[in-house]
Amino acid sequence: MKCLLIEDEAVALVQLKGLLQEIGNIEVIGEAADVEDGVQLIRDHPEADLLILDVELADGTCFDIISRFNQLPKLLFITGHEKYALSAFEVNALDYIQKPISIERLRLALDRLEAPPADETEKLPALKKDDLVVICRNKYRYFIRVSEIRAILSDENYTHIICSLEKRFVMKKTMTAWEQQLPPDLFARISRQQLINIDSLDRLEVRERKALLWLRGIAEPLPIKNSAVKNLQKLVQPI
Numbered sequence: 001m002k003c004l005l006i007e008d009e010a011v012a013l014v015q016l017k018g019l020l021q022e023i024g025n026i027e028v029i030g031e032a033a034d035v036e037d038g039v040q041l042i043r044d045h046p047e048a049d050l051l052i053l054d055v056e057l058a059d060g061t062c063f064d065i066i067s068r069f070n071q072l073p074k075l076l077f078i079t080g081h082e083k084y085a086l087s088a089f090e091v092n093a094l095d096y097i098q099k100p101i102s103i104e105r106l107r108l109a110l111d112r113l114e115a116p117p118a119d120e121t122e123k124l125p126a127l128k129k130d131d132l133v134v135i136c137r138n139k140y141r142y143f144i145r146v147s148e149i150r151a152i153l154s155d156e157n158y159t160h161i162i163c164s165l166e167k168r169f170v171m172k173k174t175m176t177a178w179e180q181q182l183p184p185d186l187f188a189r190i191s192r193q194q195l196i197n198i199d200s201l202d203r204l205e206v207r208e209r210k211a212l213l214w215l216r217g218i219a220e221p222l223p224i225k226n227s228a229v230k231n232l233q234k235l236v237q238p239i
Contacts, residue, residue, distance in 0.1 A: 001025055001026050001027065001049045001050060001110075001113070002027050002029050002045070002047055002048050002049050002050070003020065003026050003027065003028050003029065003048065003049065003050045003051075003052060004028075004029065004030045004031070004032075004041055004042065004045055004048045004050070004051045004052070004073070005017070005028055005030070005031045005032070005052050006031070006032045006033070006038040006041070006051070006052070006053045006054060006057070006062060006065065007031070007033065007052075007053075007054045007078075008033040008034060008054060008056075008057045008058050009054065012054065012078075012099070013031065013033075015101065016052065016078065016101065019101060019103050019106050020106075022103060023103065023106065023107055023110060026050075026110070029045055029047075029048065030044065030045050030048075033057070033058070034057050034058050034059045034060075035057055035059045035060040035061075035064045035065055036059070038053075038057070038062070038065045039065055039068055042065070042069065042072065042073075043225070043226075043227045044227055044230070045227075046190075046191045046192045046227055046228065046231065047189075047231075048073045049073055049074065049113070050073050050074050050076060050094075050110075050113060051072060051073045051074065051075050051076070052076045052077075052078060053065070053075065053076070053077055053078070054077075054078055054079055055077055055079035056079065062077070063091070066091055071154075071192050071193065074094045074113050075091060075093040075094055076093065076094045076095050076097070076109055076110075076113075077093050077095070077096045077097065078097045078098075078099065078101060079096075079097075079098065079099065080098060080099040094109060094113055095108075095109035097109060124177060124180050124181045125181065126180075126181060126183070127146050127181045127182055127183060128146065128183055129145075129146055129147045129183055129186055130145060130146070130147065131145070131146045132144070132145055132146075133145075133146060135161070135169050135171070142167070142169070144163055144167070146182065146183070146186070147186070147197070147199070148163045148164070148167075149161060149162070149163055149182075149187075149197055150162050150163060150164070150196070150197050150200045150215045150216070150217060150218055151194065151195065151196045151197065151200075151215060151218075151222060152175070152178050152187075152194075152195040152196075153193060153194055153195075154174075154175045154192065154193040154194070154195075155170075155193075158170055158171065158172055158173070159171055159173050159174070159175060159178060162215075162218065163217075164217050164218065175189070175192070175193075175195060178195060179195065182195070186198060186199060188231075188232075188235055189231075190224065190228040190231040190232050190235075191224065191225060191227065191228040191231065194222070194224060194228060196213075196215065196222075197215070198235055200215040200216045200217065200218075201213075201215065201216075201232075201235075201236070202214040202215055202216045204229070204232070205221070206226075206229060209226070210223055210224065210225055210226065211223075211224050211225075211226065211228070211229045212224075213232070
């Protein structure tokens with residue numbers, strides 16, 4: 001499990017990292033100590049599964065960070081202030097732990113994260129590049145090769161499947177479920193909202209605040225964030 005930490009007290013940060021190491025199965029991939037660094041940290045690590053935050057920071061609160069994002073990893077609040085508990089659960093926090101932290105209390109909170117949602121507990125069959133799948137829409141059945149899928153875009157519990165300019169579908173299926181099924185050598189998740197067919201990559205235009213990604217067979221480009229550009233660059237080799 002990949003984790004980000006936002007904590008402005010050095011002693012508390014060392015203690016928290018020690019507890020996480022003792023529990024195991026947690027990889028801390030980034031740290032920040034204030035609001036602005038916390039915002040950038042989240043943007044740089046869309047692959048994070050968990051975000052552990054102290055509520056009160058030197059330049060504001062963790063809610064100043066959360067308010068800048070539409071989607072975030074699972075949230076776990078650790079603080080010495082009980083007054084923020086209601087606000088934490090209003091943003092769908094996984095848990096709210098008051099300091100001092102015990103390893104038993106922290107382990108209990110993390111166990112909740114490990115438990116998969118009810119609709120994703122069933123193992124879905126893995127798909128291959130040339131497999132034929134069917135997408136049902138009203139009275140029609142559309143037959144599509146897995147390799148025809150150019151991109152999958154997340155919209156909360158729904159996903160948009162883009163195959164071509166004419167073939168676009170919406171399904172009630174999570175990105176996690178798609179990742180479980182699609183061949184990992186063909187599809188890569190470049191952000192929390194975007195899963196792309198690597199073989200469909202055409203060209204990329206990088207702008208100041210965002211970038212435009214063209215996929216073969218799709219007339220209009222896909223807007224992506226700069227953090228997604230970094231993940232995309234890891235998939236290709238410069239010449």
